Amino acid sequence: MWFVSDNTHPAASQILEAIGRANAGHAASYGADAVSHRAAAALRAVFEAPAAEVFLLPTGTAANALALGCLCPPWGSVYCHAGAHVNYDECGAPEFYTAGAKLIGLDGAHGRIGPETLAAALATGLGGSVHNVQPAALSLTNATEAGTLYDPAAVAQLAGQAHAAGLGVHMDGARFANAVAALGCTPAELSWKAGIDVLSLGATKDGCLAAEAVLFFDPARAASFGFRRKRAGQLFSKHRLFGAQIEAWLADGLWLELAARANARAAALGRGLAAIPGVILEHPVEANAVFARWPRALHRAALAGGAQYHLWDFDATLDGPDDEPLLARLVCGWATSEAEVEALLGLLRVGA
């Protein structure tokens, strides 16, 4: 019953096998090898973006921060949700990679920024005044940190507002596969067709070991990326490690299959939880994460029964009144089984 995070899941066997195949013999280093080229071509094909500039690297934090570095000067600002990974969970990586830009966290229910909120923020952006940081980028997370989604229309709305104000638009797609799988749209529809300029595409959480891609749909914005990546120590000599993972991940739709599996488990978990008295869903369950609140006594029972997940209220502990409701974050991954979901629900049904 492991619902701690999707980054605790193993890599899928297809990924490991691909690494093994790619490992044989000598290969040109730093991305000049054949499998890396094939992976880039596959990304362009899947995104219907033949002119996209594509870069591979190991972590989502690096992908986000390098992408934002290309969109935002040191005296610029990046609008994002207050709870976005870039704002809260990266120890200031965007500030490091932008040489000191400012992230402006916006509030919004269920992890999403609303059009009015963005409009209000942009209206006070003070572009042109040397006394103020210059609005430079909008970063949207999809699926969001709350396990919810922006559909293509929602992305297009926000991206349109940002573009009208002269900003570039980035998408933190650490769970982009989950979003595409859930929405049933094409990758293109959820990215460049909706106005995304740069996408951080996460594969690590969705069955890879360590592989992310950054796609610049407007290649002009990518001019400095290669230098930034090398300078950051993010350019791998044995770059085929990335190429192998990404090629295998995209092949035959594996990436969407793995994501759909995680989404299905989360949906089942959400449905099951909603039916248990005393359990309240905090956010709509739209991708692979479930946020739900239930009494502390029930948490004690679940955790004692072997469930693993994070209490998500800040500094919540198991000590305290039995009936105080505490928030749980329950993340499903590609390897989450139906049995695990059932087992967790079982513990909660008994306890409730």
Place this chain on the structure above:
Amino acid sequence: MWFVSDNTHPAASQILEAIGRANAGHAASYGADAVSHRAAAALRAVFEAPAAEVFLLPTGTAANALALGCLCPPWGSVYCHAGAHVNYDECGAPEFYTAGAKLIGLDGAHGRIGPETLAAALATGLGGSVHNVQPAALSLTNATEAGTLYDPAAVAQLAGQAHAAGLGVHMDGARFANAVAALGCTPAELSWKAGIDVLSLGATKDGCLAAEAVLFFDPARAASFGFRRKRAGQLFSKHRLFGAQIEAWLADGLWLELAARANARAAALGRGLAAIPGVILEHPVEANAVFARWPRALHRAALAGGAQYHLWDFDATLDGPDDEPLLARLVCGWATSEAEVEALLGLLRVGA
């Protein structure tokens, strides 16, 4: 006949197998997993340094730059060989990670800094004057970029000078395994016992896929490393990827066995080359790289015959007078075979 670089070699089978084993099931992320802990313990044991702070990450550039960031403030300077990787081949990574420190490249025959050169540089360091960058670190590369070595006594000499001037001492050990294997000393003798404060230990070139370690023998210097690493996007969620590689690499002395193999090939290649009329060794062959000069016509023959290596004079080309001697860099790796060495020598003997 592949002598382009040791970073073009595959990972050893033991490494891939270890990744496969470690991949099974769920594991805590960000380094809190069991195999990462075992790898750190193994590093401490191999280096006889039970108190060392140990960090794993994917690239040598990141290892060097993060280490130097801990040793050198933005207004500091790092003394290194002019041809050091940190100075020349990292697109300014140390400057990025130190927030703008200055690298001061020192000359020295065969890739090594001499004590007099270091003494002269330190004498003009201007420590204490706010008008000048403050001498903060010495970075030694071992094995050097010229395929030569500092033995423990040479390291101790230079580190002693640096310490006397208040500097911290870093070793870029991208090929540290080759150095230890060649010198027959212990890892401790070539590092902390000789005065190294922080070691970047390279495994990628020596049989791993992507794995480096940074060892702080003085744990107090490591206080900010964890934040710096995360902020750089260098902290892996599926950190067991590193743990598995490093554990397998150290197990049963595999790391030294692979390095010794590469060294032996280079030694044989060097001996063979020295015996060919018209071929002149540029540097002593002490580790896994050979630098030799021979006439252009012979290069044409060798490359046409299937040898792969870099011409190492800046902007040298195959067009030009037949008898002009051009420098070749020939790097052996763990997977270089005796037959490859023989084949290259054969081409050159025939041509000469």
Place this chain on the structure above:
Amino acid sequence: MWFVSDNTHPAASQILEAIGRANAGHAASYGADAVSHRAAAALRAVFEAPAAEVFLLPTGTAANALALGCLCPPWGSVYCHAGAHVNYDECGAPEFYTAGAKLIGLDGAHGRIGPETLAAALATGLGGSVHNVQPAALSLTNATEAGTLYDPAAVAQLAGQAHAAGLGVHMDGARFANAVAALGCTPAELSWKAGIDVLSLGATKDGCLAAEAVLFFDPARAASFGFRRKRAGQLFSKHRLFGAQIEAWLADGLWLELAARANARAAALGRGLAAIPGVILEHPVEANAVFARWPRALHRAALAGGAQYHLWDFDATLDGPDDEPLLARLVCGWATSEAEVEALLGLLRVGA
């Protein structure tokens, strides 16, 4: 009728005369001259802080940013009021000087941070987690951007909370003189005795041409300041320019006399405004600035009548309904005359 800003005021005659006197003959550069030493001694005496480290420089932005650079590492965070100058009006100077730290803007009525707000923020600071920026400093502005004050007890309360959480405490004292003059306390009571570790002391707005001081009451925190200042191009060769201004500014209490004059004008203006029908004070008038709201038609009349001040609602304009109330910021300086105050009030009384 000039109420645009205190930074539009001329320098006081005593300041210019002191510059003239200090200019005669040769003087050691970079702060080693006699008048700079006397100014530093005077600052220590006025603040009853004989061990304080004192630095002089030209702008408040530089003073704040350099001070915060000494308190906060690149991966740290600075808590401040959302509307603080460091957060909003310095084009990211603190981010530049800290190499990318994060400013966390807190809400609070009348420009002040409340103890509960600070406590809530500190409670979620996540100190120790490498995933999050590390709480490093609290920056209080006194007098605030809203023209209000923290008295010594209020400072002590907030500084105590910050210290308990391991943060350093900075005060942006661009209008510190106004605060001291208004509160009737000693400079020490409003700074180090209340827990301030580093003070940016502004003189430019209070009768100087370009002179600010940074006082480190804990000298240990100042170790890197000299390097940071030089590296920023903020160390003047003809440093006597600063020394002369600061010495004259402190002499015979001139600094407090000028500030008291500005405060008195603001108080009179505030009283006068409060008595005019349709005019509403936005914030208590406690120092040298008045924020008040009145109908647009009255703004038109006042501005047409020669009053000069900023409309302070974001993007407010004179076009629109007559009776919509708009916010004015009215700043008094040392050179504001009673007649100017009376004239402005007269215009508004007639119009109202």
Place this chain on the structure above:
Amino acid sequence: MWFVSDNTHPAASQILEAIGRANAGHAASYGADAVSHRAAAALRAVFEAPAAEVFLLPTGTAANALALGCLCPPWGSVYCHAGAHVNYDECGAPEFYTAGAKLIGLDGAHGRIGPETLAAALATGLGGSVHNVQPAALSLTNATEAGTLYDPAAVAQLAGQAHAAGLGVHMDGARFANAVAALGCTPAELSWKAGIDVLSLGATKDGCLAAEAVLFFDPARAASFGFRRKRAGQLFSKHRLFGAQIEAWLADGLWLELAARANARAAALGRGLAAIPGVILEHPVEANAVFARWPRALHRAALAGGAQYHLWDFDATLDGPDDEPLLARLVCGWATSEAEVEALLGLLRVGA
């Protein structure tokens, strides 16, 4: 007998008087005032560059570093003389303002870079390779740190080479006035007509208190300067302080008159020294500084006799053999008198 530095000289009376005049009454802040506009117009007129973008700020270090920040990205390199102020005397300011670029110091006799040296450096610049910093700028100092000059033809030669390689060209003109006065050329001939893209124009050493200008002859390169300057805390609120100085400095050719006076004193000093047995000029005397070598005993006599200057050999002291020749740097400024020159020569003639 004060030959320590030109930055120890007072400001000229015309400068102080102009500050006094400009100080009267209120003025718009941050450069929007009338005298600042007039100063900018005067700079454009004097340089025959009506389209130039002009910025005023207080220190040469800031002028240089901000200018280089506009020419060189973080992953770029700046070629300069090894002894250039930007490389040696600014505590890494260019590295700070460029967010970590690399300065590449070139050797060259008498403080000048030769065309062959520059050509050799550019030939190994590795533009386009992500592994290496990208050649971005050439910075020439005129007058040089050795008191010598580049004439317009020499500047044009080097700038032409740099432009051909895609670099921007900066001139550190901390003593540009001395250069123009000595060469008898126009300011335009020594700057944009010779290929300079950005000039740091120093006024502080030549009779001002604290005033420098940065001129972008190609306005497109200036796009980010305003943000960079504010973010650095280098934008003055009472900006008229700069406008007043620069306007008065340029008026009626005062700037060149003051510089010519300093140059004349240095020329006389150089001629006098050359005639003294045992005194050897180290560099040609072309501007306002003299570098000469004479025996230690003679230094003792001169310094005991009241002469003030720096021994310029690194760590030279008065203790040691009488007859060892030591290098003196003797800088003349606008306020150096003929009598001072004569007095110094008298001391040395007596001693020799």
